[in-house]
Amino acid sequence: MKYHDSETAREVANRVQAFMDDVVLPREREALATGEQITDDEISELWEMAKERNLFAPQMPEEYGGQGLAFRDMLPSFEQVGRSLIGAISIRANAPDEGNMHTLELVGSEEQKKEWLRPLVQGEFSSGFSMTEPMQGGGSDPKMLGTTAKKDGDEWVINGHKWWTTGGKESDFLLVMARTDLDAHPYAGTSIILVPTDTDGVNIVRNISHLGGHDITEREFGHAEIKYENVRVPVENTVGEEGQGFQIAQMRLGGGRLTHCMRYSGMAERSLDIAKAYLSEREGFGEPLANKQALRHRIADAETKLHMARTGVRHAARELDQSEARIEVAMAKVFTANVTNEIIDLAVQCCGANGIGKDLPLAQFYENVRAFRIVDGADEVHRRSIARDAFEDIREEEINHVLRFDPDRRAESSTDE
Ligand SMILES: Cc1cc2nc3c(=O)[nH]c(=O)nc-3n(C[C@H](O)[C@H](O)[C@H](O)COP(=O)(O)OP(=O)(O)OC[C@H]3O[C@@H](n4cnc5c(N)ncnc54)[C@H](O)[C@@H]3O)c2cc1C
Structure with missing residues (x-):
């Protein structure tokens, strides 16, 4: 294509x-x-x-x-x-280093870039992004964020409980989302603070056991539960402007969602390649399985949807270069997440027992891809934004125009002629 x-x-x-x-x-x-x-x-x-x-x-x-x-x-x-x-x-x-590099590059101070960004790019450091919290903290509704950072002289004192911080246990530093002004709306009173992981009070509780994982590498790439207990860092560790945490996170997430879409599209493409190779070689009922119309139609649908997903992501990327492109990104993300889940499931099915065997990467792809419908905003959260935007233009005037026959309008248009 x-x-x-x-x-x-x-x-x-x-x-x-x-x-x-x-x-x-x-x-x-x-x-x-x-x-x-x-x-x-x-x-x-x-x-x-x-x-x-x-x-x-x-x-x-x-x-x-x-x-x-x-x-x-x-x-x-x-x-x-x-x-x-x-x-x-x-x-x-x-991820998450790629997104954190992007954040520091966009809004980090010169000092932060020198001390943290350069070694992060070079692979001397690794990092985590610590936003999601256990009940009743921030998750799909980030306004529920409970972690706080209070100023004490020239230091922040951070307290809170986070989980699902990818790479958190193995990281050298964490970008922590915390409420820094409790009187302001969370969107105006939340900041991102850089916390070196070896700071006193950063207590890594565990890496959470979960479906999938990168067990072909020695390095764990786990998702950490972390308690921040009276963690003190200099106020200069604020990343970007104080109070602008959500706006900065949005900048990080917009591009990050699309790079995730591309990575998962690549995963789906390879899965389809494997499925097509298997079906072409494997014979059953007197012919290669690739000749079975029931399978051919499903492969055709998968190719079509993957193409649509890749096209949608490219469109969103072009829009993102010009504007915030929230709706285009949400559409691309929710569509790609569902299509890649569907395709990898199909590839597993096409390869029979080999689909779940570990000689091929499909089993691990299958485990990994499920999270994509949750991480970076669950499907329902993106649909909520898309629907809000879709209904925005429907005003009373519009409802009348769309639903009812208006004889005056007809008369006007015939006079125009
Ligand atoms: C592999 C993986 C990596 C992650 N990495 C990170 C990370 O590095 N840093 C970090 O901070 N977080 C990370 N997360 C957490 C992730 O961002 C959250 O899981 C996600 O934002 C959803 O929050 P939650 O789990 O609290 O779900 P909840 O908010 O508890 O929602 C539960 C479910 O309810 C449904 N739902 C929610 N809102 C609505 C609604 N308005 N309408 C209808 N249905 C709704 C959705 O189906 C959702 O899945 C990671 C998660 C995973 C799985």
């Missing part, structure tokens, strides 16, 4: 694809087949190779060691890395 991506975007995505095909996918297949985990040293080797091929951290400016690609130019590369379980990390474009 042609997507009319820019020449730069296509050129880089072709090189990322070659890196995946030549280096990353073979290593992933080996790890899946043997059960031998990919070590941190091997990940560092992959980074060196990515640097030699000018593919390392494509989303970051060159001054921090990235490739300096514009957002729309790097999107197709995210599809390519999504094809492998270790694709994103192999070029340092993995």
Whole structure:
């Protein structure tokens, strides 16, 4: 399929694809087949190779060691890395570090960029984004955020309870969303504060056991439950403007949702490739299974929906370059999340027992993709925004116009003629 991506975007995505095909996918297949985990040293080797091929951290400016690609130019590369379980990390474009790099680059102070962003891009540091809280704190309704940061002299004192902070246990620092002005509406009184993970009072309770996970790498990539108990950090650790936490998080999430869509589209595309290869080779009832119309129609639907998802994400990315594009991003996210879930489920089905076997990556894709309908805003939350926007234009005048026959209007239009 042609997507009319820019020449730069296509050129880089072709090189990322070659890196995946030549280096990353073979290593992933080996790890899946043997059960031998990919070590941190091997990940560092992959980074060196990515640097030699000018593919390392494509989303970051060159001054921090990235490739300096514009957002729309790097999107197709995210599809390519999504094809492998270790694709994103192999070029340092993995969540949540990628989103945190983006946040610090956009609104971080020069000091924060020097001290935290540069080593984060280089892979010397890793990070977490700590927003979601257990009941009755912030989740789908982020206004319910309960974590507070109070000023004491030139320090913040942070108290709160978070969970599902991806990479939190392994991180060097955390970007923590906290209410900094309890008198203001949460959208005007919440800030993002950078907290080094080894600060006194940052208590990592556990990594939460869950469906899926990256168990082909030595590194855990877990989702941490964390208690912040009288955690003191300098007020200069505020990331961006005080009170603007939600606006900054929205900037982070808008692009982050689309990069997630691209990675999961890549995962779905590889799943379809595997399913089509399996069906073409496997015979049953006197012919290759690929000849069965019942399956062919389902593959056709899957190809169609994946194409629509990829097109929608590209459209949202173009809009995001111009404006906030909240609705386009919400539509792209909810559609891609559902389509990729459906396609990976179909691929598992097409491959029979091999679909759930671990020689192929499908079982792990299947486990991983389920979270995409929840993370970055659950389906229902995006539908809520889309519906609110859809109903916004329906005023009384509009209702009359749409529902009722108006003889005067008819007369007016016939006079015009
Ligand atoms: C793999 C993974 C990684 C994550 N990483 C991070 C991270 O790094 N940092 C972080 O802060 N958080 C992270 N999260 C948390 C994630 O952002 C939240 O799970 C998500 O925002 C939903 O919040 P919740 O779990 O509290 O669900 P709840 O708010 O309890 O909602 C439960 C369900 O109710 C439904 N629902 C909610 N609102 C509505 C509504 N208005 N109308 C109808 N139905 C509704 C939805 O189906 C939703 O799934 C991660 C989650 C997962 C699964």
